[in-house]
Amino acid sequence: MAKVVDAVVLEPDHGLALDVRGLRKTYPGVVALDGVDLHVERGAVVGLAGANGAGKSTLVNILSGAQAPDGGEIWVDGRPVNFVSPHEARAAGVYTIFQELSLVPQLSVAENIYLDELQGGRVVRQRDLERRSVEILDSLGGGVDPRDRVGDLSLAQQQLVEIAKALKGQPSVLLLDEPTTTLPPREVDKLLELMRSLATSGVGLIFISHRLDEVTAICDSVEVLRDGRKVTRFESVPAPREIVRAMIGERYENSLAAAAADTGAGRIGGQVRGDVVLSVQGLADGQRFGPCSFELRKGEALGVTGLLGSGQNELAEALFGSRPVSAGKIQRHGRETPVRSPRAAVAAGIGYIPEDRKTEGLVLGMSVRDNTTLASLGTFSHGGFLRRARERHAAEKLVDELHVKCTDVGQRVVTMSGGNQQKVLFARWLVRSSEVLVMVEPTRGVDVGAKEEIYRLVRAYLEGGGAVLLVTSEVAEASLCDRVLVMSMGRVVAEATHEELQNSRDLLGHLR
């Protein structure tokens, strides 16, 4: 008798394209997913929101078949499924489109769409592939020739190909992980329209985007994850502000992190004190960004933002001497300072926190101490010999000040969390007493708490008389700064002060 009842309880709702129940995933020391449910109706678009570290990526990894869950069930179209590889996930009807597309640039559109059939040594009939590709592409609105080389297409067109590739397998559920991040606004609108029409055809869609206005524009319902649990399901579309509150929790309400997530007012800076410490005139690299001019004052936070690939990252690299320039001057305190290499930049008192702290910032196998002193070996040596006691002392002091969580300054940074690693990078330039700090996407991939801490560190650094150039693709994060430059196609196209941004939310929309 009891068995029958159980069976009834477990019987899934037949209107659901995807029914995830009690999904669990534990990494050593971390519970990434703690019993998460997710329902996607056929023909619905479900938004999935959550701050960094909320478990969003783990959920995506499991649904795409990249990782196996530790517990819980996944039902697709009323059938329980169990997949342990991306291939099996697709076969089961769940197709994931990642932000980084999985296309082969050298092959044609048709070949890419049918890539998984191009195996086992069968003879490929090119014309057949192209004919079948046209059908799918036409249903998506066309505009792409199946014979084109994928590498020659625009990003938006490539995404179309990726979607065509997904539809070929007639999936029940389509998961799009940050598909809009790299697209210009007009293409974003097109993509959202396309998603709508896909939903109408009966596919269940899961949409992940950190741009909450897009989420509210297209989704039928929104699921919010926090700390590995589902905290809220909005059955009707909420205001972005409500999503943010659910995402970050009460503890961080009215925090800088909340402000950076698109609500309320917040400011990192507000310490500007007169003299210009860095002046850039007509800096250009002749390829990725055009002549850029700006000044940075003591205690000032200058935000530089733009869509990905607008040239802001390249500008930051050039400023740090890591990218050759074709024209322009850089002045420090009114004196011309050629910055031809990172070494020269460091000597000129400029520090750099790169976009990817793991591949560009830290020596992962080295200790907290060694990473901290890496840019200041001169100060920590005498006649070429290291003064290890001083190194240890300085590192311990900074670990203490910045609240870096580590058992010992001898701990290798590879074992630390993203937020703590970022603090170690910060410590590297604090110990060097760098006057100007160029930071690229400093809060990417860290959780809300760490994000808040990083903003506070930047603020403390500004209070101490430093100046920050904060390069970020998040307009809201940039608007925490005293002044914001907006870049597009390698040029500065707009400039606004913090006050202007706060007084006009429209301006923010315009900048985006």
Next chain:
Amino acid sequence: MSSTPARFDGDVLRTGRRIPFRLGTLGYLIVVLLVVGIIGSLVSEHFLSVRNIENILVAASVVAILGVAQFFVVVTRGIDLSVGSIAALATVIVAVLLRQGHSAFVAVLLALLACALAGLVNGALVVFGRIAPFVVTLAMMSIARGVAFIIQVGTLIVISNSSFLHVFGGKTGAVPNPVLIAVVVAVLAAAVMRFTTVGRRLYAFGGNPEAARLSGLPVRRDQLTAYVISGLLAGLAGLVLAGRLQQGSSLVGQGYELDSIAATVVGGTSLFGGVGDPISTVVGALIIGMISNIMNLAGIQSEPQLVIRGVVILVAVFLTSGGGTALLRRGRGRRRRGGGAADPGTAPSQDGIEQAPGVVETASSRQS
């Protein structure tokens, strides 16, 4: 206020460091060395004789010096296939100069200078020519031996300068000079890597070249330094060879590039750079030397020896740079968790993360 917690911190840290009861790389190597030694003593009663041990040490000292030379390049993610040829070049240059009547001092100095120059050319081609180290040093391997052959004109050149032969082939007390030289080289190299800024920068560059560059380190100069040191030490190894063989010849030292790589990887240096130390490399050379000595004592022909040596290298690379690294880490993590149980505060969570860095990284890198 700040001094008290600092001291307290220190105490915690000191106990914290004692908790992960762990044999370092060097510890493992010494265990392996002892095991090989025991096997050796079982295989042949001559193995532990003073004469045989002296043989092993003298033979291993050349490989040890070449191993340290190789280490400096490997730690920067490079590889130096030219060390054997450069050693041969050194034997010929010194022999020619001595025959011409130059003093031992001048001959040695010029030979070492030439070898350092060969290293500099290697480094310049890697750094400025942007050619892969494998290709550059493969070419130098051929060039250096060719130059040695051209200089020597004819077959080998006998060395009879007594002070040269004494310094590089004689004994000080009961200790053969080659062994002394190898020990000095190892100790100096270890000190450079551990106590100087150059050493720290080489580790940083090998660990993450981009991070080193973006920290404002002189990465080009450091890479050049590594290749120059490698050339210089290869030359020194050649002088030791010349002292032992009492001749200069373009034919000596063939296959030594392989032995030197074997010594570094057996010594735990990662071919991906940034990890390892010179002392372990020397122990690696010693292990290899002992293994071939045992094979000789057991009467194994030289051809099967080549096969066995190749297998030893493969196993070592597998464990230090290949798929075996994960295996080792897992094993070590398990052991440490057992040892750390006494203090639940620190160790377990730490090695938990270390156990699956790949997983944690993918999880966080997908987040935007």
